[in-house]
Amino acid sequence: MTSSGPEERGASITPPISGATRLYAVLGDPVAQVRAPALLNALFGRLGRDAVLVPVLATPDDFTDVVGGLKRVGNLDGMLFTVPHKAAAARLADRRSTVVTVAGGANAMRREPDGSWSAENFDGAGFVRGLAAAGHVLRGRRVTVSGAGGAGSSIAVALLDAGVGGLSLYDPDAERLAALLKRLDEHWPGRSVGTEAPELELADIVVNATPLGMRPDDPLPFDPARVPPGRVVADIVMKPRLTRLLKRSASLGLTVHPGIHMLDAQLDSYRHFFRLG
Known part of the structure; x- marks a missing residue:
């Protein structure tokens, strides 16, 4: 045989x-x-x-x-x-x-x-394009981002550039958060604020821009039960596709947006950046 x-x-x-x-x-x-x-x-x-x-x-x-x-x-x-x-x-x-x-x-x-x-x-641009491709309108919306690290900072830049109505940022590292807010204000004065906890009740879209969710025993980055009905919870964690945060949010009837969309939307940017043809 x-x-x-x-x-x-x-x-x-x-x-x-x-x-x-x-x-x-x-x-x-x-x-x-x-x-x-x-x-x-x-x-x-x-x-x-x-x-x-x-x-x-x-x-x-x-x-x-x-x-x-x-x-x-x-x-x-x-x-x-x-x-x-x-x-x-x-x-x-x-x-x-x-x-x-x-x-x-x-x-x-x-x-x-x-x-x-x-x-x-390209994190921020990919994230914004991923949201748009999923049918989520950003212009004029109120967005909360939890996490002001490398990905969260890039997402904040892209959200402001996309015309969100207001941007609320949270990070446990107060010094890092303050430095980001200062840089953002130089380009978009008065468009973003820092908070001592994720501002969930007034947000149209809430974003987890932290690594929390990569490991099964990670705590939730915020309590999705505080997010009003009909709002969107987005995560940048790509694996697992549906993090504990997204599963919990979906069980509450919230619309969820997985992190893999952020990477999918960056592929064309990588192709041009690395001059792949």
């Missing part, structure tokens, strides 16, 4: 790694939850690019050294960053976009022809 080939078994066929393969890395701690390798490697395949994106586990203590080492890898063209490295990544870039400067964090970095590194942050 002859064994069936991969086509007959229904397995997908991907181009083999070659000596000319271009490398990309996504850095995080943890990193096992990231969805970027599956999505970006599929994109490379569709575009016929000899390239691969691999996950890299880098602790905060080792992050600067790891990034420095990766920058020296001659066939590495770009890096992506997830929790908790986005602020540190921005500091390690040679050039930063306006979004990176205002948000204070980067989730992508590319090697330029001269060997320098440019940073960008």
